[in-house]
Amino acid sequence: QAHMVESGGGSVQPGGSLRLSCAASGRVFGDRAVAWYRQTPERQREFVAVIASSGSINYAESVKGRFTISRDNAENTVYLQMNNLSPEDTAIYYCNFFPRAVWGPWGQGTQVTVSS
Numbered sequence: 001q002a003h004m005v006e007s008g009g010g011s012v013q014p015g016g017s018l019r020l021s022c023a024a025s026g027r028v029f030g031d032r033a034v035a036w037y038r039q040t041p042e043r044q045r046e047f048v049a050v051i052a053s054s055g056s057i058n059y060a061e062s063v064k065g066r067f068t069i070s071r072d073n074a075e076n077t078v079y080l081q082m083n084n085l086s087p088e089d090t091a092i093y094y095c096n097f098f099p100r101a102v103w104g105p106w107g108q109g110t111q112v113t114v115s116s
Helices: none
Strands: 004-005 010-012 018-025 033-039 046-051 057-059 066-074 075-080 091-098 112-116
Touching: 004 091, 018 033, 018 091, 018 112, 033 075, 046 066, 046 075, 057 066, 075 091
Parallel strands: 010 112
Antiparallel strands: 004 018, 018 075, 033 046, 033 091, 046 057, 066 075, 091 112
16 A cells, blocks of 8 residues: 655745655556645645646646646656745645545655745
């Protein structure tokens, strides 16, 4: 069973950028869709972006035009490039398979903090 490892989070000022990485051990992403999710104490875990094995992509409305999801199957890694970050993007970011019915175990996530 895949074990997700997220990395790349940090603290940035509004308007800044970060690039998150999601690596899976125990199972290659292969033909599975992989998504990014985020969670704060005030909000339930919410969908951010998904990329299918075909390369088809979908984003949450709140991040369209600012975030870019990509995948490198050879490296078994999925990325999330986040630009023009705002304080509302502050959250712990997680990756997992998509949709919910095929979720595997959750990793530790990576903290993203946007503040001035």
